[in-house]
Amino acid sequence: MIPVERQRKILTLLKNQEVVSISELVDLFNVSHMTIRRDIEKLEAIGKVSSVSGGVQLARNIHIELSHDIKITQFATEKEQIGKLASSIIAPNMTIYLDAGTTTLEIAHQITQRNDLLIITNDFAISAFLMANSSNDIYHTGGKVDRQNQSTVGSKVADFLLSMNIDIAFISTSSWNLKGLSTPNEEKVIVKQAIAKSSKAVCLVSDTSKYGKIAAFHALDMERIDTIITDSGLPESAFNELKDKGIDILTT
Template structure:
């Protein structure tokens, strides 16, 4: 006699907690049930907030409750972030006005846009180091309260300036990207400022995220995935996601390699 669903789901969760990325076909054979049954099990666990669905399976839902220091984030996956920056730059056209929020990945996008004749509106203070006299883009830094941990500004003063601008694209970095939970961050001010940028964008919203951000859920929700048009990630992130599933949500997946 087979396991009842609750017991089977408990064993699946134990496998995932052991550090394993589980696959639907593998679980189907292990528990001698149909692929459809396993998919229902994983969907149930995802709805409970216990796992994150991935391409063909599931992994443990990771959380981020404390904001890492910017200096720490800048050292993580530098090569992958450069590739993401280069790939994202190809999506930008001359004359674009772009909102770009804070983060080490978005800073790599700004580097890649150095010779583009566009206008960048950002709360990423480090963008000023890139906008030297040889840069082709026009840089508008929004005001606000400076946060040393993120090298950014946010708050009501930031939103005052953002509220006077309509951008035709937004490039958004995240602390967490989850198909179920959406875009999240451990800092409520960052969530508010980024959300306002998205609300003031009349064109495509492009999310940039290295693979270590996929499947992560943090404290504060910025927007749901239904608000974005494109996700640019690295090969690790691409392996965790299904382009078909994202396409069904209206999201284009670009893997920077």
Template sequence: MFPLERQQKIMDLLKLKKVLKISELTEELNISVDTLRRDLNTLTKQEKIEKIYGGVKLVESKFAESSMDERMVSHLEEKERIALKCTEFIQDGDCIYLDSGSTTYQIAKYIKHFKNLTVVTNSIPVVNELMNSSVELVIIGGKIRLNEQSVVAYDYIFNFDQLNILKAFLCASGITVEKGISDYNLEEAITRKKIIDMSKEIYVAADSTKFGKDVTVSIASLDKIDVLVTDANLNKNMIQKFRKTNTKLIIAEGP
């Protein structure tokens, strides 16, 4: 198979599965890792694919939301650092909200040791992660978003007013100084708006690629966000802009 044929095959496979591991590609194409890397380098230079931890994915559209499966492996190390930093704000006995998202999912992995912790969530991956722990779980009711693996709530199904959330950890697809946080999906945005209104402290956990973007649906202005937690790849100019706001910006440094 010629290089162009292999590269087209890689693109065809990615269009079907969105994210592929290196081992999956070498097996499917029956080629060496070195040969595969040359093809991947070519496709990366053409901005058709993006290398991620342990694999590759299609380049994310600027106008659409990437799938949960993609985001679960994209910028994984940064998201783990952000999640670990977020746990510093959690204490025994807290009632917290964990949003549906790949970064907030990582938080669930680090909070199983807390005592008398209650986690309210709309994230099915978070529920699965905490199912066999001592954490008390409350999942909000509503319609399942299959691609996002989340529940989007409606008042007639779930009474938000009965919740007493101390700290809410939210995700966002876009974050700007001017417009605050935003998301691609209206139902997700409505759920987050409700959680913001009823929570005492609001934390947004988002990797640096979300900054400077203002996407489809507005969720909240920065004055409603207490803390932004992101990774060390955030542009210095962007850091200076956010430092001038009343929202606390925290950078989760690497090891």
């Protein structure tokens, strides 16, 4: 059986059961573990499936992004640990970007004692927190207001970011996989792309609950990411594939 036909059968099988194990697919197709893993990697790279521990499932589509008030209550421990680890890689006198999000807000919580940074953000909660608790220089991007996420989006944000020279950008996302970052909000795409162009280094900060999800608008190829900071829940197959792409992965 040629790979394309086998991959088509894997997708058909997943429509009838939520998760299929690697061992089950090996027995079904009478091929090696390595062959099945290559099939899964190809399907994952085009956003059809996502790896789970010991197996695979269909990619989970998201159509709306949760509000800031809801997100701040979810996976609080994982976000705090990611924030601590992310703050530890910020060198003295850097210009950094904190993308809108509750994980990046945790990074802000960790750098209040510093006074050597220039911090750029499009997030109102982050800028308000830093104004009250930090003596670092702060720039807000301005732009069209996204009330749900307490941030700004669109071309004005992108124009501002393209005028800056950023040492490291900490990017958040509601959904990511081996292909890259996606979003249900089209106006966030231009912002993510501007961040990548303006920054010497791009660091994705995200807990693994968002891995394997996909939204309507592709925002950024995974190849544009230099480092991923996440928790220990990333599937081993995804971890290895990302490492093969040359991405550094730091886990809490």
